[in-house]
Amino acid sequence: MRRVSILFMCFLALAAFAIAAPGAFARESYTNQCAACHGSDPAAPLGGATCSGCHFHGGQGVRATPDRTEYAPGDTITVTLSTTRDTQNGGWIGAKLFDIAAPTTSDSPIDTASNSCTDCPVGVGGLNGITTQFPATLVADAPSVPGTYTWSAAWRGNPAGSSYGAHQDVYAQFTFDVVAAPVCGDGTQDPGEECDDGNTNGGDGCSSDCLIEPSCGDGTLDNGEACDDGNNANGDGCAADCTIEPFCGDGTLNTGETCDDGNIVGGDGCAADCTIEPSCGDGTLNGNEGCDDGNRINGDGCSATCTIEPFCGDDNVDSGEQCDDGNSIDGDGCSANCTIEQPDPICGDGNLDSGEQCDDGNTTDGDGCTANCAIEQPDPTCGDGTQNPGEQCDDGNTTDGDGCSANCTTEFTSEPFCGDGNQDAGEQCDDGNTANGDGCASDCTIEPTCGDGVQDPLEACDDGNNTNGDGCAADCTIEPPVIDSGDDEGEV
Secondary structure: OHHHHHHHHHHHHHHHHHHHOHHHHOOOOHHHHOHHHHOOOOOOOOOOOOOOOOEOEOOOOOEEEEOOOEEOOOOEEEEEEEOOOOOOOOOEEEEEEEOOOOOOOOOOOOEEEOOOOOOOOOOOOOEOOEOEOOOEEEEEEOOOOOEEEEEEEEEEEEOOOOOOOOOEEEEEEEEEEEOOOOOOOOOOOOOOOOOOOOOOOOOOOEOOOOOEOOOOOOOOOOOOOOOOOOOOOOOOOEOOOOOEOOOOOOOOOOOOOOOOOOOOOOOOOEOOOOOEOOOOOOOOOOOOOOOOOOOOOOOOOEOOOOOEOOOOOOOOOOOOOOOOOOOOOOOOOEOOOOOEOOOOOOOOOOOOOOOOOOOOOOOOOOOOEOOOOOEOOOOOOOOOOOOOOOOOOOOOOOOOOOOEOOOOOEOOOOOOOOOOOOOOOOOOOOOOOOOOOOOEOOOOOEOOOOOOOOOOOOOOOOOOOOOOOOOEOOOOOEOOOOOOOOOOOOOO
16 A cells, blocks of 8 residues: 555646646656557557657747838838747647737638648648647738737647647737838938928928028028128128128128228228218318319329329429419410420511521611511612613613623623623623522623522521421521420430
């Protein structure tokens, strides 16, 4: 009796151990635990006493774990079906993936798992002969609609605590989220987006692909911008539309400015606030200015530095001036350009001017030079050497017997005589008459003539020619001198 009690106690201890750790007998204790359903004959169809044909027993710590907790629509979901006793149980299982939380036997899986083993027994522990081992991998596509989903994964075996002859699916749930892919234009700035203004329109600062567009006020000078100072404020030189604003010192006379010389420096005629400063050239005699004629031009009497320049009419004979009578009036002896003017020729001034035959310093007739400066001819008389009307000859005397009688008639004689047209001995000439003033005098001597180089009575000059323009005219009167106006200054 005592022996039976001991054996019974051993049996209970062994049974308790089997219940506490059923997976431990998948291999090591096959003959004790698997023989009841698989037989102990090694030649049996299901492997007999070996564990290669025995499915997994037990089920402690079975879990389904997705590779992520968040997916985009259509992403691949990879689920690992595992147990805390993976290293202790090598039996075969059937692994399934369901896209619902609590599937029934009538629901079809969306994926099953198998491996490439060559000794997987057909119809053992799997689904339709498809078997694998822990850990098993199941794969499916994420739903297309965003949301939170709970799916299940199942393994088929003999769970702990059931009879060893019961085969059924054991489920493990897992939860994940499907999140819509970031969309440019949804108003939310997602990773990879520089901006998102709620639309996909370009030209509003955020482009259609959610990149920041160049814009006025971004501090970068873009095409079409005249300036960009990094803001959209007016009144700082660059307007809110990135055009240059008028300002004092921009070189343009803007509204409210009386001057703008392109700087904001005082003392140059235009003050720092673009108001006119007293300056040379403003037309107002300021401070130490000697003059101010409203410009800054030299050569007009007032220099560019507002000092008085020498000028014609300042009553000072300056360089290049022949005269300066303090005015710029012609006809007063000094012309408007400060050259000496020649007075009009005056008969009676004692100067033999052009057009005058004589000038005896007065305008009295009867003194050999008339009041209009013409040579007076004496009353015609026989013997005056001039053949006057009614005279046949006039040999300058009133002596008979010399070919021209005392009454100025021609005497005929066989003796040679002056005026017979033959140049006889003692005659310098004989022009066939005894008239004077024709080059051959009444006594047949050569008469002085203008241009013979000898200044004879009644000649004011005789330069040996009859050419005008050389100081002595062709009629042997003195020509007025040519006054140099100074225009040929520097000529040799």
